[in-house]
Amino acid sequence: MSEGAVSAVIIVLICLVSVFSGWLAVRRRLPTAADYFTAGGVFGPFALALGIFISFVSFFGYFGLASLSYRTGLGSLSAVGLVSVFTGLLLYLVHRKTVLLARPLGWSSQGMVYGARYGRPMQFLVPLVMLLATVPYLAAQVMAIGHLCSSLGLPYWGGILFIMLFTALYVTIGGFRGSTYAHIIQGTICLVGLLLTIGAILHHYQGLSPLYQRILQTKPSLLMIGAGNPPAWHYTTILSFSLAMTLGTTCMMQPFMHAFSTNDFRAFKTWTLMIGPLIFISCGTSAWVGLVGFDLFPGLAGLASDQIYSLVLHALFPGWTAAVLLALVCGAAMATIDALLLGNAMNLINDIYKPFINPDLSDRQVVSYSRALIIAVTLIAVLLVWKPVIPIAELTVFGFSTSALMIFPLVGGYYWRRATSAGAIASLLVGIPANYILSIGLGWPRTMQMPKAELAGFSPFLAALLLTGIVFVVVSFLTSPSSKRVLDNFFAVE
Amino acid sequence: MIPVIILVLLQVGVLWLVFRQLGRNLMSVAIAVLAVLNACPWFTTYETAEPFFLGQPWWLSVWMISAVALLVLLYIRLFRMSDKQGTEDLPELWARVRKRLMEGGGEDIP
Numbered sequence: 005m006s007e008g009a010v011s012a013v014i015i016v017l018i019c020l021v022s023v024f025s026g027w028l029a030v031r032r033r034l035p036t037a038a039d040y041f042t043a044g045g046v047f048g049p050f051a052l053a054l055g056i057f058i059s060f061v062s063f064f065g066y067f068g069l070a071s072l073s074y075r076t077g078l079g080s081l082s083a084v085g086l087v088s089v090f091t092g093l094l095l096y097l098v099h100r101k102t103v104l105l106a107r108p109l110g111w112s113s114q115g116m117v118y119g120a121r122y123g124r125p126m127q128f129l130v131p132l133v134m135l136l137a138t139v140p141y142l143a144a145q146v147m148a149i150g151h152l153c154s155s156l157g158l159p160y161w162g163g164i165l166f167i168m169l170f171t172a173l174y175v176t177i178g179g180f181r182g183s184t185y186a187h188i189i190q191g192t193i194c195l196v197g198l199l200l201t202i203g204a205i206l207h208h209y210q211g212l213s214p215l216y217q218r219i220l221q222t223k224p225s226l227l228m229i230g231a232g233n234p235p236a237w238h239y240t241t242i243l244s245f246s247l248a249m250t251l252g253t254t255c256m257m258q259p260f261m262h263a264f265s266t267n268d269f270r271a272f273k274t275w276t277l278m279i280g281p282l283i284f285i286s287c288g289t290s291a292w293v294g295l296v297g298f299d300l301f302p303g304l305a306g307l308a309s310d311q312i313y314s315l316v317l318h319a320l321f322p323g324w325t326a327a328v329l330l331a332l333v334c335g336a337a338m339a340t341i342d343a344l345l346l347g348n349a350m351n352l353i354n355d356i357y358k359p360f361i362n363p364d365l366s367d368r369q370v371v372s373y374s375r376a377l378i379i380a381v382t383l384i385a386v387l388l389v390w391k392p393v394i395p396i397a398e399l400t401v402f403g404f405s406t407s408a409l410m411i412f413p414l415v416g417g418y419y420w421r422r423a424t425s426a427g428a429i430a431s432l433l434v435g436i437p438a439n440y441i442l443s444i445g446l447g448w449p450r451t452m453q454m455p456k457a458e459l460a461g462f463s464p465f466l467a468a469l470l471l472t473g474i475v476f477v478v479v480s481f482l483t484s485p486s487s488k489r490v491l492d493n494f495f496a497v498e
Numbered sequence: 499m500i501p502v503i504i505l506v507l508l509q510v511g512v513l514w515l516v517f518r519q520l521g522r523n524l525m526s527v528a529i530a531v532l533a534v535l536n537a538c539p540w541f542t543t544y545e546t547a548e549p550f551f552l553g554q555p556w557w558l559s560v561w562m563i564s565a566v567a568l569l570v571l572l573y574i575r576l577f578r579m580s581d582k583q584g585t586e587d588l589p590e591l592w593a594r595v596r597k598r599l600m601e602g603g604g605e606d607i608p
Contacts, residue, residue: 078555082538086558086561087537089536089568089572090534090536090537092569092572093529093533093572096519096576097519098515104591107588108592108596108599211553212554214553216555227555229557242538246537247504247508247537250537268588269588269591270577273576277569277573281569284565415515419515492599
């Protein structure tokens with residue numbers, strides 16, 4: 005059997021198992037709207053930890069990070085891998101209140117959280133901002149599926165359409181419960197694949213030291229931060245990348261969905277703390293794969309470097325084993341795609357359609373309309389990557405940087421009594437366009453996280469983040485505080 | 499200069515959040531400092547690839563050690579704190595929150 009055929013069989017198996025998960029979820033419980041989006045809190049700490057890990061790792065944690073490491077060296081770990089424990093801490097600190105307040109206040113979408121604190125305009129704005137943040141992230145996953153299929157000798161568009169069809173199918177059928185069942189399977193097989201890859205690298209070089217020695221002789225700047233002119237990684241770039249990813253992760257839809265479905269406080273602590281080590285294993289492996297790639301296949305540039313993960317696996321493993329491992333990566337992309345599809349459907353239906361257009365929507369209609377929205381967003385994502393021009397890593401980081409700008413309204417809403425609706429809305433209306441204009445105008449796509457002389461040394465994202473924070477604080481102080489009833493709700497728990 | 503300003507703001511923000519959530523004590527200070535070190539290792543220079551631990555560049559080794567230390571402190575703090583605060587039972591906590599919301603005051607919820 006050829007490598008392409010082996011990969012195709014594994015991908016089909018992952019797709020079928022995922023669809024089975026969706027079917028199992030429906031069979032176990034009738035999909036009320038709350039159950040469809042939160043699974044009624046049936047999952048324990050390890051299921052939630054694996055679920056949130058695999059829904060974030062995505063292709064960025066494999067192909068994107070390996071490509072970034074290949075091009076810029078170990079500094080790429082500053083984007084996610086090394087800051088993942090900090091991310092876990094932030095998830096705990098911020099979403100502790102989401103867990104405590106979600107059930108008593110009846111939240112089942114992101115906009116409801118912001119809406120309860122800042123009012124209906126904010127509830128309307130949040131899903132739109134999340135759509136802006138997740139579309140680049142989603143497009144990166146779809147594009148990467150095409151790359152994966154190409155590297156396996158399968159058709160680019162055929163692979164995309166097949167996998168997107170199955171992903172939309174199982175998430176449409178099973179909602180959060182079905183996707184979490186699938187995540188448990190996808191997360192486990194991805195972890196096994198990662199451990200095998202680490203083992204193969206250690207076996208090939210007889211430890212990590214010889215690998216580092218070889219890079220030291222050929223291109224030592226890959227092991228440094230601050231080397232090169234301009235340097236690929238230095239303080240400002242690291243700050244920009246790491247803040248975009250950690251703050252973006254905290255404000256993305258996945259932590260909200262997992263917080264809504266947490267039924268036990270120890271489980272919450274466990275999954276927020278487990279995410280750090282799990283993401284480090286994944287991202288550390290990909291960064292090492294990038295270095296191995298530089299040693300074995302120097303000279304790739306631009307979008308071609310996104311293929312480095314696949315090239316390295318083919319170099320380290322016999323043909324069919326590499327094909328199996330690459331096919332397993334597909335599970336990570338499917339997990340991220342399903343989380344983003346479900347999250348967007350959850351937000352658009354609960355925060356825009358139901359409160360503003362059709363308040364009399366029944367539970368059954370909410371589920372049906374959400375399913376239609378999942379299919380619509382799937383089609384948009386596929387159309388967006390008709391002609392790929394931006395590497396996966398840059399596209400993903402841009403999505404996270406947009407999400408990161410919501411950190412001030414979120415933390416301010418939970419922990420700062422003086423935060424106001426006008427402050428939250430103004431900060432997003434200023435910050436989001438500023439991030440787009442500065443990033444696209446000054447550094448798109450390669451250098452958008454690098455310091456710019458025009459911005460007095462700030463990167464476009466850092467400038468937009470600072471601007472968002474200043475607008476939030478100043479406008480909050482200039483406007484009337486939120487009502488006592490709202491504050492009592494949010495500060496009933498500390 | 500710019501990274502220093504942002505790092506100071508970040509440190510203050512994390513310290514504020516950690517104090518509110520994990521209490522005001524030395525361990526919280528250590529967690530907040532390690533957290534910001536983990537978010538961006540601002541204590542060293544990097545233009546060297548000298549091997550340190552398992553052949554890794556030393557800046558990476560220090561970074562990884564700070565991440566592990568942060569994780570250990572967090573596990574100790576979060577799970578020890580829960581014992582002191584009593585209940586971990588979310589439905590019971592939610593019932594107390596609902597009661598407090600209806601009454602508009604009353605006992606503190608941990």
